[in-house]
Amino acid sequence: MPPFAPAAGGGNEQPTALLKVEHLTMRFGGLVAVDDVSFEAPNAGITAIIGPNGAGKTTVFNCLTGFYKPSVGRLTLSHPRRGPLYLERMEGFRIPQVAGVARTFQNVRLFGGMSVLENLIVAQHNELMHASFFSLAGLLGLGRYRRAEAKAVERARYWLDRVGLTARADWDAANLPYGEQRRLEIARAMCSQPVLLCLDEPAAGLNPRESSDLNRLLIGIRDEQRIGILLIEHDMSVVMGISDKIVVLDHGRQIAEGEPRQVRADPAVIRAYLGEDENEDLPPEVARDLARDGGSA
Amino acid sequence: MSGARLFGPAWLTEGVKEALLQALVALILAVPLIGLKTVQEPGGLGLQTRWPAVAIAVACVFVGRLLLVIARHIWPPRPKAAHSPVVAARIRRFVRLLGPATIAFALLLPFLPFADRYVLDVSILVLTYVMLGWGLNIVVGLAGLLDLGYVAFYAVGAYSYALFAANFGLSFWACLPIAGALAATFGILLGFPVLRLRGDYLAIVTLGFGEMIRVILINWSSLTNGPRGISGIPRPDFFGVPFNPSPAPDASAFHTLFGIAYSPIQRVIFLYYLILVLALLTNLFTLRIRKLPVGRAWEALREDEIACRSLGINPTNTKLTAFAIGAMFAGFAGSFFATRQGFISPESFTFLESAIILAIVVLGGMGSQVGIVIAAIVLIGGPELVRELEEYRMLAFGGLMVLIMVWRPRGLLAFREPTIRLADFDRTARARSEPAATVP
Numbered sequence: 001m002p003p004f005a006p007a008a009g010g011g012n013e014q015p016t017a018l019l020k021v022e023h024l025t026m027r028f029g030g031l032v033a034v035d036d037v038s039f040e041a042p043n044a045g046i047t048a049i050i051g052p053n054g055a056g057k058t059t060v061f062n063c064l065t066g067f068y069k070p071s072v073g074r075l076t077l078s079h080p081r082r083g084p085l086y087l088e089r090m091e092g093f094r095i096p097q098v099a100g101v102a103r104t105f106q107n108v109r110l111f112g113g114m115s116v117l118e119n120l121i122v123a124q125h126n127e128l129m130h131a132s133f134f135s136l137a138g139l140l141g142l143g144r145y146r147r148a149e150a151k152a153v154e155r156a157r158y159w160l161d162r163v164g165l166t167a168r169a170d171w172d173a174a175n176l177p178y179g180e181q182r183r184l185e186i187a188r189a190m191c192s193q194p195v196l197l198c199l200d201e202p203a204a205g206l207n208p209r210e211s212s213d214l215n216r217l218l219i220g221i222r223d224e225q226r227i228g229i230l231l232i233e234h235d236m237s238v239v240m241g242i243s244d245k246i247v248v249l250d251h252g253r254q255i256a257e258g259e260p261r262q263v264r265a266d267p268a269v270i271r272a273y274l275g276e277d278e279n280e281d282l283p284p285e286v287a288r289d290l291a292r293d294g295g296s297a
Numbered sequence: 298m299s300g301a302r303l304f305g306p307a308w309l310t311e312g313v314k315e316a317l318l319q320a321l322v323a324l325i326l327a328v329p330l331i332g333l334k335t336v337q338e339p340g341g342l343g344l345q346t347r348w349p350a351v352a353i354a355v356a357c358v359f360v361g362r363l364l365l366v367i368a369r370h371i372w373p374p375r376p377k378a379a380h381s382p383v384v385a386a387r388i389r390r391f392v393r394l395l396g397p398a399t400i401a402f403a404l405l406l407p408f409l410p411f412a413d414r415y416v417l418d419v420s421i422l423v424l425t426y427v428m429l430g431w432g433l434n435i436v437v438g439l440a441g442l443l444d445l446g447y448v449a450f451y452a453v454g455a456y457s458y459a460l461f462a463a464n465f466g467l468s469f470w471a472c473l474p475i476a477g478a479l480a481a482t483f484g485i486l487l488g489f490p491v492l493r494l495r496g497d498y499l500a501i502v503t504l505g506f507g508e509m510i511r512v513i514l515i516n517w518s519s520l521t522n523g524p525r526g527i528s529g530i531p532r533p534d535f536f537g538v539p540f541n542p543s544p545a546p547d548a549s550a551f552h553t554l555f556g557i558a559y560s561p562i563q564r565v566i567f568l569y570y571l572i573l574v575l576a577l578l579t580n581l582f583t584l585r586i587r588k589l590p591v592g593r594a595w596e597a598l599r600e601d602e603i604a605c606r607s608l609g610i611n612p613t614n615t616k617l618t619a620f621a622i623g624a625m626f627a628g629f630a631g632s633f634f635a636t637r638q639g640f641i642s643p644e645s646f647t648f649l650e651s652a653i654i655l656a657i658v659v660l661g662g663m664g665s666q667v668g669i670v671i672a673a674i675v676l677i678g679g680p681e682l683v684r685e686l687e688e689y690r691m692l693a694f695g696g697l698m699v700l701i702m703v704w705r706p707r708g709l710l711a712f713r714e715p716t717i718r719l720a721d722f723d724r725t726a727r728a729r730s731e732p733a734a735t736v737p
Contacts, residue, residue, distance in 0.1 A: 105603075109607075122597045128590040160719075192608050
């Protein structure tokens, strides 16, 4: 058993629904960014959300992680220790704190002026706050806090090793190259010991080698930590290579859900990605007329 | 191209052009500022013109700029290496030596031969601002919340001590925690409405809050005695023993307790050590809390609030603790100010004070404890040192500030020491060989 694996979830081979999204709708004034989306994400499985630009993928993430309050819908997280939690009712920062939903951002958001190690320690804030009686024990120099901090450093070191950043531990996060910043963000999310990890385009801007390293890392996290991973990604080599399940959104609506093989063959998905040939069902002479008039219309 | 031949090389032509432009700006500024002077005349105010002075000022700017251009050509400026690891390491070494040396000097200062009453008074003033700077540094430097109304908490502390001591006869040591608690309460009071604000907007609201407290102090005459202020604030005593030249036969005084002759400087030295201890406590607290979850959360909040929320850090609590703790130290400093002055009025707590404290934090280099000490010495002690310059004092002061900002735009000692290093941690963990540190 790997160190720091969550207590529950080990040995349970049948993937269960960790997250259940029902009728999620998000409106901004008159704009419907996400329209009646429902899907399930299994425990110890990787679920990818894909779709063309502007399909509402990041909006779904922002609803799940408490940055937006959904207009309609229920988001149920079956926490292995705390039972079912309704994310749409929780205050933003409580979702990572209580429900254990960690996320990364499309444009990396690290604590740039702080060191790599500090980034990982800050991620364990709540645990350290409890261990130190809200910092009082630390202020008085009690051993209790020192032990908690030592444990936090060891957890940070474990994840630094996993993402290959141990040698950079004392660097300022802002001075890392882009690919390493992305990996550090994943390590930081993992240090908060989530039950659901949400990654917003983790492979964006990575070269093919880094991207295959990322695949291995994510598969490792899924198999060893046995947590759910939710993934927004455009890089199809990542999506098709590691996903257990794919949800396809287009213009805020869910157009497909299923295993990678099914989704790849789904005509609705092909239409959304390759564009629809609107005239293909029409009689040939009508299509010809439309094509001739279409330019001036 | 004829210009190039006329003035010599191209860089000189450029320099002359630049100097002419600067001279023009100087002319525009100098005409109303120097050229026109209002004078008393029988029929009222009259205008007097001083064109020769304007001409001299413009000429000075032109020649000065030209000399600067020539100097730059002869000695080209070295490329900036403000944040290279080498410079950072040099600063770190410097600070490590400077910190203890400064503390040792501060402890010995009252016994040095040149330390007369005047030097001690200035030192007390400087230390008060060092403490205020360290307090504000928690809010601005660590938590990144730009607070332009910090003097409000200083005022709350001063008035709480004055009122509690005058009305209930409480001693300084009893009032100190009360003043700190009250100031912290006001810090939370200010914190709540500004939770959603950042940057400029936060600065505006805190500026308004600082002014509100001052206006309340002026107008709530029944409590604060309005603009006349509170006088006769009890002077500090040596843990219950007063500094009294002629104590009653059965009572003791500081000099009889120690069997030495009475001297008025004893009280000043006591005040000096009092503020030194208070300031060092502030410093110790800050150094410690930086390594604790709360302090790290403050710094994380300064770096990225959204990322903080995504890690389950409660931004409300984090901001409020920063405001409250920063305010608490201002409250302590305020009590000290009241007991030292013996008299306080709303005039002591104007926006200028907030601006000076903020200038100390910014000039010192945000978040740098030693930098704040240097900045306080420069900004508070500097004007005292050049008192002989009389009316040119503020000019020298302004020039100095401009020079610091040109020389080190990010503050005197702008570098950040990580609160934990993996290498150092390994060394201490091995030394202690604690069981928790040996988990795989």
